[in-house]
Amino acid sequence: MRFLLKLIGLALLLAGIYFLGQNIYFSTNVYPYWWRGIAADGSILFLTCGILMLFVLPRQDKSLGWVALGIGIFLVFFSSRAILNPTSLWQFCLSMACFVGGYQLLTTGRINI
Secondary structure, three states, X not given: OHHHHHHHHHHHHHHHHHHHHOOEEEOOOOXXXXXXXXXXXXXXXXXXXXXXXXXXXXXXXXXXXXHHHHHHHXXXXXXXXXXXXXXXXXXXXXXXXXXXXXXXXXXXXOOOO
């Protein structure tokens, strides 16, 4: 039963990320300036490496993963290739409810209301 609750929690967590991420688009195209292509490629590399570092490195070295994620987020905005569309209040509330409920189920096995 505990495994089923954790599985439902993971599904809710992913649904929350999906609902919030529906209005975020990453676009790629031919860049007129050479540094924009490097910033877009660097953002993907830093974000991927940061997430991997958070999962793989020991606890005392996880700050390196957060630094890599910060650099990746900075490079996304520097390359101007993230398009953020407006999100309705209903979609935001649904996303946050799924995210918080899924996280609580995943970590504690129950939802505290």
